[in-house]
Amino acid sequence: MTVRFLEIAEIELDQAIHWYGAQAPGLDNAFLIEVLSAADRIARLPEAWHLLEEGIRRCRLSRFPYGLIYTVDNGDILVLAVAHLHRRPDYWRDRLKR
Numbered sequence: 001m002t003v004r005f006l007e008i009a010e011i012e013l014d015q016a017i018h019w020y021g022a023q024a025p026g027l028d029n030a031f032l033i034e035v036l037s038a039a040d041r042i043a044r045l046p047e048a049w050h051l052l053e054e055g056i057r058r059c060r061l062s063r064f065p066y067g068l069i070y071t072v073d074n075g076d077i078l079v080l081a082v083a084h085l086h087r088r089p090d091y092w093r094d095r096l097k098r
Contacts, residue, residue: 001046003039003070003077006095012082016066034061035082038068042077046070056096060085071096 005013013035021028038059042049049059058067069081069092081092 001043001072001075001077003043003079004073005079005082008095009079009082016064016082016084020064031064031066034063035066035068039077039079042068042070046072046077056080058083 013032017028017032020031038061042057042059046057049057052058052069055071056069057071058069060067065085067083067085068079069083070077070079072078080095083092
């Protein structure tokens with residue numbers, strides 16, 4: 001399966017990478033690698049991760065307090081949010097309305 005990110009999820013990813021890059025050298029790259037690893041796990045086993053509601057799942061990152069919120073859309077994985085897990089839970093729910 002192909003993994004695609006909503007534009008707003010890409011913006012969240014970019015913002016988090018930038019923030020981690022300002023915290024310590026190399027932390028931005030570590031975060032990006034972790035996100036790409038999670039996306040690969042999702043593509044291989046899309047049904048394996050925590051079900052939030054019908055058709056919506058979350059794959060938590062191992063090293064960072066983030067999760068990829070996603071759904072299956074026309075045979076592809078669509079990442080709705082790169083969500084910080086300790087801030088504003090469920091803020092991404094309005095992204096389901098397409």
